[in-house]
Amino acid sequence: MSVALQTEAIDVAAEYTQLVGPRPGAAVATFTGYVRDHSDQHAVTELELEHYPEMARKVMWDLGQLAAERFGLSNWRIVHRFGLLAVSETIVWVGAVADHRGEAISACELIMDTLKTDAPFWKREQGPAGEQWVASRDSDIARRARWQSGETQ
């Protein structure tokens, strides 16, 4: 059960090995997010991620604990990068270990859906058209709301 904020690329294989340990439990789900080469309307060459370190760490920790409680996780980890990121680099990695696949997958989904709207990170895209802050998306807010409305289990 841990969080990490880092500038270096996420070593997904190492993270997985460490999450699972010598006894994998019954079900392990992970999510890895990468920098896309495009946004809705234009090409993206680099992404800059600003963050609020103390609050980001707290929000990520609280979110992991919430998911652990809700889905009975035996282990979880959230890794988020900040700073300048190139296209195709990792941005975020989430891992959850549970007794059943449903709980492990749902935990990753809850963490990712909530992280996008509640953790203090701000993306700034750079591309041929210049630089711009990424606006929050209604679809992300709607996905996050599902976890509060009881629509999800």
Next chain:
Amino acid sequence: MASGSVSITIKLFSALREALGESEFELAISDISKASEQVDVAAIKALLSQRGAAWKEALNQPNLVHALNHKVVFTDAVVSEGDELAFFPPMTGG
């Protein structure tokens, strides 16, 4: 500044930081804390809005987020000496 002045830390992020040209500073709130029993986030926004049109506009955006001591709050949250109050646009992580 008189001894015993009451101050909080203000932090600004993302587009707000860029628009206002500051990322972190101490704000003395002695005057408003003397004038009223409780100082809330709305009072701090009003105080900062007096710094000029850019501040007023930035701090009164409808989607502005306020975080008091690392927790998102509404504008009626009470602010005390030594608190850290951050203002920023909606978050776009993940």
